[in-house]
Structure formats: structure tokens, C-alpha cells
Amino acid sequence: MGVSADLKVCTTNVTGGPGGLHYIGRVSVRAAVCLILCVAVTGCSRRHFVNVTPDYKKASPAQAGAQAPGDSLETFMAKVRKLSEEARPDRPASPTVEGNNPALAAAVAAATFAPSPATCRLAAEEYRRAEIFDKAFQYLGKAAALNPQDAATYDALARLWRDSGLAHLALGDAHRAAYFAPLSPVVHNTLGTIFQALGRRDLARAEYQRALQLEPTAAYALNNLCYGWVLENNPRKAIAACENALKLQPDLAAAHNNLGLAHAINGDMGCQGGICSPRQSRRALQHGYRVPGTAPIRRRRRCLRIGAGRASVTRRGRRPRAPGASGCRADTERRIMSTRLAELAHPAVDPTAALHPHAPISVHDTGLSGDLIMQLLLKQLHRSADCTGLELGRRLGLEFSVIEPLLENMRRLHHCEIAGGGMLGGPSYRYRITDAGRRQAQLLLEHTQYSGFAPVPLSQYRGYMESYRRTVNRKITPEGVRRAVSHLVLTDKVLHQIGPAVASGQSMFVYGPPGNGKTVIAQAIHNLLPGEIAIPHALEVEGQIVRLFDPINHEPITVKAHDDLTSGIARIDQRWVRCRRPNVMVGGELALSSLDLAFSPLTGLCNAPIQLMANGGVLVIDDFGRQHCSPTDLLNRWIVPLESRIDFLTLQSGQKFEVPFMVLIVFATNIHPSKLVDEAFLRRIQYKILAESPTRPGFKQIFEKVCRDNDLEYDDAVVEHLLTNFYEPRGIKMRGCQPRDVIARAMSLAAYMGYPHELTNELLETACASYFVDDGADSMADQ
Numbered sequence: 001m002g003v004s005a006d007l008k009v010c011t012t013n014v015t016g017g018p019g020g021l022h023y024i025g026r027v028s029v030r031a032a033v034c035l036i037l038c039v040a041v042t043g044c045s046r047r048h049f050v051n052v053t054p055d056y057k058k059a060s061p062a063q064a065g066a067q068a069p070g071d072s073l074e075t076f077m078a079k080v081r082k083l084s085e086e087a088r089p090d091r092p093a094s095p096t097v098e099g100n101n102p103a104l105a106a107a108v109a110a111a112t113f114a115p116s117p118a119t120c121r122l123a124a125e126e127y128r129r130a131e132i133f134d135k136a137f138q139y140l141g142k143a144a145a146l147n148p149q150d151a152a153t154y155d156a157l158a159r160l161w162r163d164s165g166l167a168h169l170a171l172g173d174a175h176r177a178a179y180f181a182p183l184s185p186v187v188h189n190t191l192g193t194i195f196q197a198l199g200r201r202d203l204a205r206a207e208y209q210r211a212l213q214l215e216p217t218a219a220y221a222l223n224n225l226c227y228g229w230v231l232e233n234n235p236r237k238a239i240a241a242c243e244n245a246l247k248l249q250p251d252l253a254a255a256h257n258n259l260g261l262a263h264a265i266n267g268d269m270g271c272q273g274g275i276c277s278p279r280q281s282r283r284a285l286q287h288g289y290r291v292p293g294t295a296p297i298r299r300r301r302r303c304l305r306i307g308a309g310r311a312s313v314t315r316r317g318r319r320p321r322a323p324g325a326s327g328c329r330a331d332t333e334r335r336i337m338s339t340r341l342a343e344l345a346h347p348a349v350d351p352t353a354a355l356h357p358h359a360p361i362s363v364h365d366t367g368l369s370g371d372l373i374m375q376l377l378l379k380q381l382h383r384s385a386d387c388t389g390l391e392l393g394r395r396l397g398l399e400f401s402v403i404e405p406l407l408e409n410m411r412r413l414h415h416c417e418i419a420g421g422g423m424l425g426g427p428s429y430r431y432r433i434t435d436a437g438r439r440q441a442q443l444l445l446e447h448t449q450y451s452g453f454a455p456v457p458l459s460q461y462r463g464y465m466e467s468y469r470r471t472v473n474r475k476i477t478p479e480g481v482r483r484a485v486s487h488l489v490l491t492d493k494v495l496h497q498i499g500p501a502v503a504s505g506q507s508m509f510v511y512g513p514p515g516n517g518k519t520v521i522a523q524a525i526h527n528l529l530p531g532e533i534a535i536p537h538a539l540e541v542e543g544q545i546v547r548l549f550d551p552i553n554h555e556p557i558t559v560k561a562h563d564d565l566t567s568g569i570a571r572i573d574q575r576w577v578r579c580r581r582p583n584v585m586v587g588g589e590l591a592l593s594s595l596d597l598a599f600s601p602l603t604g605l606c607n608a609p610i611q612l613m614a615n616g617g618v619l620v621i622d623d624f625g626r627q628h629c630s631p632t633d634l635l636n637r638w639i640v641p642l643e644s645r646i647d648f649l650t651l652q653s654g655q656k657f658e659v660p661f662m663v664l665i666v667f668a669t670n671i672h673p674s675k676l677v678d679e680a681f682l683r684r685i686q687y688k689i690l691a692e693s694p695t696r697p698g699f700k701q702i703f704e705k706v707c708r709d710n711d712l713e714y715d716d717a718v719v720e721h722l723l724t725n726f727y728e729p730r731g732i733k734m735r736g737c738q739p740r741d742v743i744a745r746a747m748s749l750a751a752y753m754g755y756p757h758e759l760t761n762e763l764l765e766t767a768c769a770s771y772f773v774d775d776g777a778d779s780m781a782d783q
Contacts, residue, residue, distance in 0.1 A: 363402055
């Protein structure tokens with residue numbers, strides 16, 4: 001027996017309608033509480049009042065036996081449910097992805113009621129097809145937890161990372177799959193597609209060949225090998241691989257398409273409507289889109305999967321839910337590539353862009369020691385709050401596959417710990433520094449304060465600059481020179497001196513009277529240098545870090561954000577910055593110390609000298625001869641680099657090392673070169689360009705150009721009056737800068753006086769009177 005209560009439910013309508021007080025009976029307090037909770041949870045809006053009169057006396061056996069049969073707890077709860085159903089408004093059922101997809105619902109039910117790696121993988125595959133990547137990752141995580149040594153689960157994870165546009169994160173799971181199933185051709189094929197997406201085509205071919213050794217009839221591996229040869233621009237081997245794949249599986253749509261690509265780069269192309277599409281690609285469409293239960297191609301936009309092991313068709317247009325995924329999950333290995341055909345038929349003109357280093361995928365590929373990278377990770381954690389694995393990799397310019405084993409090592413050393421994370425595994429974990437790690441970081445910061453992007457080893461920098469020297473285009477044409485200096489008015493004699501000097505890559509003197517545009521000419525030479533260059537954030541030399549990238553002297557190239565998989569471009573090394581070729585300019589402040597490494601005892605860093613910053617570009621020495629050091633000392637420093645193209649720098653420890661010297665040095669001066677250096681130095685600076693003073697027609701041409709730039713009407717009579725009545729009587733020599741300066745002063749005077757926006761004789765003479773120095777001023781002052 002328990003505590004009982006008299007329970008009455010008021011069914012009076014809230015709006016004042018008819019109702020009554022219904023006596024349910026004498027029930028336990030527990031049942032009354034159940035009723036109250038039920039009404040509260042169901043949100044009753046029409047019958048709303050519950051009256052409970054508790055009776056704290058225990059019911060006697062006689063009273064219990066006299067209780068009506070209808071007052072049992074089951075009857076009471078049935079009445080409660082009926083009342084709540086009547087009070088609940090009708091609501092349409094909310095549609096769900098699982099409800100609209102029977103296959104997905106069945107897979108989820110199997111994974112829920114009979115959890116196993118196989119059922120969880122099936123549910124993940126169905127979610128992947130529905131483009132719900134977070135759920136797919138969740139079920140694959142459950143599969144890995146059920147069997148941590150299941151190679152099929154890790155292979156599915158690797159493919160999911162790859163299809164989400166994050167191939168660099170797939171590498172770890174692909175290697176785990178290969179470790180647990182070394183004799184699986186499917187696993188090696190997946191690893192090959194990931195290597196191919198990362199730009200490591202040699203490693204990708206090795207994995208495809210390994211898959212073929214394990215399964216000689218693997219048409220999917222032959223197809224991927226074919227596409228690898230297409231990317232290597234080797235149509236003969238690509239055609240052979242695709243034809244072998246089609247012999248094994250004639251209806252493999254991806255092989256038909258890749259065979260079409262191979263024929264395209266071999267020159268066998270047909271174009272319709274401006275879009276190149278070979279016959280094999282049309283056959284690929286025929287095979288790829290004949291999927292049972294799908295709508296015709298004219299009614300649905302589709303993406304054809306080309307190189308991921310089998311052909312499939314997926315919808316386009318739905319936004320993927322995984323971070324970094326593209327709008328359509330088909331990458332270059334998964335689409336009919338009419339645009340790719342055009343790129344193969346018309347390759348990029350600039351070969352220097354293809355030299356940008358690919359992102360390393362292991363510690364060995366970085367060329368750095370694991371200890372140095374761990375030091376940088378520890379400093380990053382010391383200077384910031386919790387960071388995810390992806391964020392740490394981004395700050396160091398490295399892929400997560402590089403830092404993942406190092407973070408695990410730091411955890412074993414108790415230098416960091418995992419503070420939390422998401423369901424996507426290591427990349428989403430939040431790492432936090434420990435007290436032991438903070439003490440270690442403070443010791444490291446006493447040695448050097450550097451904690452930015454991981455440096456580039458000196459050997460890799462040398463290799464890149466050597467490749468750049470062989471690849472860069474030095475072809476200079478007269479038309480190109482005229483375009484580069486189109487903003488200047490120069491004679492053909494000067495133009496034909498600039499072109500050969502730049503084409504040779506040798507240093508040059510630009511000299512002449514002041515005001516004739518020597519500095520502007522030197523800067524315009526930079527416009528003649530084609531292509532781009534990659535500049536490391538920092539170099540690593542014998543354990544010392546040399547900061548190289550300088551945002552003041554280097555101009556980064558803004559690259560449109562893209563998915564590296566869908567663009568067909570391998571991921572580039574973020575330790576390097578894509579820049580325009582450098583244009584470094586120094587003047588009278590230049591000292592000999594600026595030509596060597598500048599070590600800072602406070603930060604423990606070395607800053608690169610100016611000639612190293614200008615590597616691959618132009619270094620302009622303006623006002624040569626007016627520096628703190630003598631011209632002879634300055635040129636003595638560069639005698640060896642100018643001839644051997646190798647410069648030698650010295651570390652703080654006294655150790656010397658060599659760096660490439662690929663700099664076009666331009667000495668701009670208004671002093672005759674023979675008065676600055678002797679004949680031996682002039683021989684090493686082979687090109688001398690004289691910036692002549694303009695002739696009378698040339699002066700008028702400059703004047704007309706400046707008027708046009710300032711929205712002024714040019715009047716030849718006004719300029720002739722100025723030359724005849726002001727320049728000639730005073731013996732003033734014409735200079736190239738005078739029209740710009742005189743017109744600027746004239747317009748300032750007109751604005752001040754409220755004159756019209758036009759040039760007059762009086763206005764120009766007044767402007768010239770304040771611009772030129774009167775030679776008779778000293779004699780007047782003496783009187």
C-alpha cells in the first residue's frame with residue numbers, strides 16, 4: 001500500500017466552452033505526479049487544470065478492495081493518454097533524410113540494432129551518398145571503435161576524406177589500412193589515388209602497380225594508372241593502360257573518358273561549340289549515364305567519377321557538409337573534364353608557376369628534423385589557447401599528416417594533451433600545452449623567439465633556385481620593352497639598350513643628368529621580368545633560422561581559393577609564398593652591413609640581406625655613389641657574386657654558407673660611371689644606359705602626356721611660349737621631370753586663386769618662377 005490521493009481533472013475548455021469536473025478516483029500520489037508530468041510534457045492547451053487533494057493516510061485493506069476496477073493504474077494511464085491525445089494539436093510529420101531514403105533507413109537500423117564494423121560502414125556509405133559527411137564520419141568512427149584493426153574501415157575513412165576535398169587528411173587512414181591489409185589491391189589503389197591528389201604521381205604509380213601485382217584483373221587500378229600517365233603528359237602509356245582496362249571491363253566509363261583525354265593530348269581532338277570533347281569522352285558519357293533508375297542526362301546535371309576505382313554518378317548542386325568539401329564531390333578523377341581538355345590542348349605559357357614546391361606529406365619530405373618541428377609546435381601552443389590539429393598545421397604551413405606523429409610524441413612526453421575535439425578524428429582534436437610543456441617552451445624561447453611558419457632547408461632552396469634559373473623565360477622583344485615603359489617617353493636608342501641588358505640578366509648602369517627618369521627606368525625594368533617566384537617565409541641553415549620573406553619588398557600573388565582536388569593542381573607547400581618577382585630598391589641609406597646577415601640578439605633570428613631578398617628579381621641601387629660606404633667597397637663585396645652567381649654569407653657562429661645569386665642589379669646615378677669606379681669594375685658591369693635629356697619635340701610629347709593624365713587640354717602654343725620666353729632667356733635645360741612638376745604647381749596655384757582648370761602663359765610662368773632657382777639671387781643679396 002502506498003500514499004493515496006483523491007484526483008479530479010477539470011476538463012473545462014480554456015475558451016470558456018462547456019466542460020465538467022471528472023472524478024477519476026482514488027489513486028496513489030505517484031500516479032498523480034505521473035499525470036501532472038504527462039500533461040506538462042504534452043503541452044496540453046485545451047484541458048488544463050488538475051486538482052489533486054492528497055490524503056497522507058494509508059489506505060486500509062477494505063478501502064483498497066472497494067476500489068473500482070476502472071481505477072487501476074493501467075486504466076488511469078490510458079485515460080491520461082487519451083486526454084493528452086485529444087489536447088495535442090494535429091501536426092504534420094517532419095520529413096527526415098532517413099524517412100525519405102529507405103536504403104539509408106535500413107542501413108541505420110542495422111547499425112543501431114546489430115552494430116558491427118560492416119553495418120556501420122554500410123550506414124556511412126549511405127550517408128556519403130546522401131552527402132551528409134558528418135554522419136558518415138560518425139558511423140565510420142563507430143566502426144573503428146568496434147574493431148580498431150579493420151582495414152576496410154580505415155580505407156573507407158581515407159576515401160571519405162579524399163572525396164570531401166581533404167586528401168592530405170586521408171593519408172594517415174590510408175596508411176593504416178595498408179598496414180592492416182598489406183595484400184589488399186583495393187587498399188593500395190585507394191592509397192594511390194590519394195598520392196595522386198597530393199601531386200606525388202611517382203608514389204601513386206607505385207601503388208597502382210602494387211595493386212595490379214596483387215590482382216592482375218583490377219581494371220580500376222589500370223584506369224587510375226592511365227589517368228596518372230595523362231597527368232604526366234605521356235599519351236602513349238596512358239592509351240595502353242586505358243585499353244587494357246577496357247579489355248577487362250568494357251563498360252568502365254572512367255576508362256573511356258581517360259582514353260579520350262589521352263587521345264586529346266596526343267592531338268586527336270574534335271571540337272564542337274568551342275568545347276573540345278573527343279569521341280571517347282562521348283562514349284564515357286554513354287556508359288556513365290546509363291545507370292538504372294536515373295533520369296536522362298538532359299534533365300539532371302551529373303558528375304562522372306573517373307579515377308577512384310569505379311564509375312558512379314552523383315548529383316550536383318547540394319552543398320557538402322564536410323569542411324573544405326567542394327560543391328560537387330567529383331574531383332579531377334571524378335568528372336568529364338572538358339575544361340581539362342582545353343588546358344591539355346593549350347598549356348599555361350608561364351612555366352615558373354609549375355615550379356612551386358608541392359606540400360610535403362611526411363616529416364622526411366620537409367627536410368627538417370622532427371625535433372625542430374616539435375619546437376615550433378610547442379611555441380605555438382605556448383603563445384595561444386587551445387588549437388585544433390588543422391589550425392596548428394596551418395600556422396606552421398604543414399599538412400596534418402606531417403605533424404600528427406609529432407603531436408603524439410609530444411603527448412607521450414607530457415608536453416601537450418588533448419582538451420577536446422570533434423568526431424572527425426585527430427585533425428579536429430583541440431591540443432593544450434601542459435605545465436611541463438610550458439617550461440620547455442620558455443627554455444626554447446630563450447634561444448630563439450621564432451614561432452611562425454616552418455622554415456625551408458637551405459638545400460631545398462638551392463634546388464628550387466637552380467630549377468628556376470633553367471626554367472625562367474628570358475626572351476625580351478622590342479614590343480615587350482615598349483609595353484613595360486609605356487608610361488615613359490623614351491627614344492628608340494634607350495629602348496634598344498634596355499632590352500638586351502635585361503635579356504642577358506647582367507647588371508647595368510643607368511646614368512645621366514638628374515630629372516630624366518633614371519629611377520623610373522630602373523623600376524620599369526621590373527615589368528620586363530615574366531613569371532612568378534616562390535619565396536620561403538624562412539630558411540633553416542645549420543640549425544639557425546633566417547627570415548627571408550618581407551611583406552615590404554615582396555608582393556604576394558592573390559590566388560583564387562580553390563579545391564586542390566577539383567582544380568587538378570597539387571597542393572602547394574605553404575612554407576613558400578607565391579610572389580611577383582622581387583623589386584627591391586635602396587638608396588643613400590645603404591651600408592655594407594646591409595649586405596650580410598643581420599643577427600638580432602633579442603629574438604635570436606637572422607634577417608636576410610637585400611640581395612637575398614631580391615633573388616630572382618631586380619635590385620635597384622638608387623643614387624649610387626652617395627651611400628655611407630664608398631662605391632669601391634660596395635662593388636668589392638659583389639665582385640665574386642656578379643661573375644660566379646654564388647654569394648657567401650656568414651652565420652653568427654662564423655660558419656659560411658653559399659646561396660644562389662640570381663639578381664639583376666641596376667645602378668642608377670647622376671654621376672658619370674668613370675668618376676665612380678675604375679675600368680676593372682666597369683668591365684664587370686657590362687651594360688651602360690644613358691638617360692638623355694629630352695629634345696624639344698620630346699619635351700612637348702611629355703607635356704602632352706601629362707596634360708592628358710590631368711584632364712587638361714594641351715595647347716602647343718602655350719608650351720612653345722614657355723620654352724621661348726622663359727627657358728631660353730634663362731638658359732634652363734629641359735629635363736623629363738619638368739612638365740609633371742610645373743603642371744602640378746600650376747594647378748595648385750589655379751585652385752588657390754580660383755582660376756579655371758586650364759593652362760595659360762601667365763599661370764605657367766608663375767609656376768616656373770617658384771620651381772626654378774634664379775641664378776641672380778646671390779648678386780641681388782650682396783647689393
